[in-house]
Amino acid sequence: MKLPALLVFALVASAAEPIAGKWLMKSQEVAGRQTMSRPLTLTITQTGDLLEFEYSVSQNLKKEISLRFAARIGGPEGDVKDSTGAKIGSVKLMREGAAYRVLLQGPNRPMSSGKLTLSGNGKVLTSESDATAPNGARAHTVQVFELR
Secondary structure, eight states: OHHHHHHHHHHHHTOOOTTOEEEEEEEEEETTEEOOOSOEEEEEEEETTEEEEEEEEEETTEEEEEEEEEEETTSSOEEEEOTTSOEEEEEEEEEETTEEEEEEEOTTSOEEEEEEEEOTTSSEEEEEEEEEOTTSOEEEEEEEEEEO
16 A cells, blocks of 8 residues: 555655757846847756756857756755856755745855746746845846747
8 A cells, every 4th residue: 555655755855847949038128228239048947856047148159058056846946057067156946835045145146036926827937036145235126938
């Protein structure tokens, strides 16, 4: 009787997260103002219960990774890495209903608290974040991504 229960637990523990996919940024608003940005792609992949986030831009037909991190929902902190693979901070990932909460921090970087919300049809991902720089300056950013 225990084997089927363990099998069900294993299947539930590795269920696909709906935010996994390749997302292309369609708009960005910083401090209430629309801002232009190079085409930004957010790729979220899942391996078991680990979610990997990779932010990249295309330049001269090359993909350049600007930020990468991986974490388990409700798990321990993960590392945040820059384009060279150097650790620049830590990340904590939590689930809040249909949304995901992301907390990023690191030395000489603004502390950032973000929320990723998936639309009902699963084709639009909205990222809202609030960052506080070491000098106390605050910024609210909203980025809207579409599934590619």
